[in-house]
Amino acid sequence: MTPATPLPATPATTGTAGTAPTRVVVLLSGAGSTFAALLEASRAADSPYEIVGVLADKPAAGLDIARDAGIPTAVVALRDFPDRAAWDEALAAAVAAHDPELVVLAGFMRLVGCPLLDAYGGRIVNTHPALLPSFPGAHGVRDALAHGVKITGATIIEVDAGVDTGRILAQVAVPVLEDDTEDTLHERIKAAEQPLLVDVVRTLAAR
Ligand code: GAR
Numbered sequence: 158m159t160p161a162t163p164l165p166a167t168p169a170t171t172g173t174a175g176t177a178p179t180r181v182v183v184l185l186s187g188a189g190s191t192f193a194a195l196l197e198a199s200r201a202a203d204s205p206y207e208i209v210g211v212l213a214d215k216p217a218a219g220l221d222i223a224r225d226a227g228i229p230t231a232v233v234a235l236r237d238f239p240d241r242a243a244w245d246e247a248l249a250a251a252v253a254a255h256d257p258e259l260v261v262l263a264g265f266m267r268l269v270g271c272p273l274l275d276a277y278g279g280r281i282v283n284t285h286p287a288l289l290p291s292f293p294g295a296h297g298v299r300d301a302l303a304h305g306v307k308i309t310g311a312t313i314i315e316v317d318a319g320v321d322t323g324r325i326l327a328q329v330a331v332p333v334l335e336d337d338t339e340d341t342l343h344e345r346i347k348a349a350e351q352p353l354l355v356d357v358v359r360t361l362a363a364r
Pocket of ligand 1: 186187188189190191192219263264265266284285286294295296297347350
């Protein structure tokens with residue numbers, strides 16, 4: 158009897174170039190609609206990237222989307238570490254465990270520290286719901302609305318050590334409507350932001 162020969166492992170391919178897809182780790186803190194858009198796009202036959210891990214700084218709803226898709230997840234919560242420096246090290250180690258080539262912050266509401274920047278500098282992308290350099294920080298939509306701007310939008314940046322100060326990679330404008338609330342405006346921003354982020358990630362991954 159001929160012993161069964163195991164099939165060689167077939168690496169995933171981009172379908173066109175025949176190379177393995179770029180490994181992407183996503184960091185999030187919230188509902189995960191941005192991650193869901195990235196995940197959906199990664200399922201295209203010609204996707205140049207695959208999402209290999211999803212990390213959060215708390216038990217965020219976005220992690221359920223990853224679990225349902227069979228993607229490994231982890232929570233690296235600040236409260237579980239003696240100080241911020243220890244958390245920064247743990248976060249960098251959790252990212253590195255997936256050996257990514259690109260890290261995407263998709264609604265991750267914390268600054269990333271030196272360990273992650275040192276390891277992945279120039280390969281960390283963030284999306285922000287305002288037209289930077291206006292309205293950086295945790296409340297980009299609320300701050301733009303309170304300021305009375307008539308046009309806001311979303312910005313994709315390369316992450317540096319500052320608060321939303323990194324190199325701008327792409328932007329999209331979204332008009333503010335007369336009766337907008339923070340929620341209605343944020344939903345319309347997300348609708349424009351997510352295809353833009355997908356486009357940037359695909360472009361970076363294809364390089
Ligand atoms: C996105 O609009 C993203 O730009 C924003 O959080 C939202 C995440 O939504 N990020 C920031 O405000 C970062 N300063 P989601 O949880 O539905 O993906």
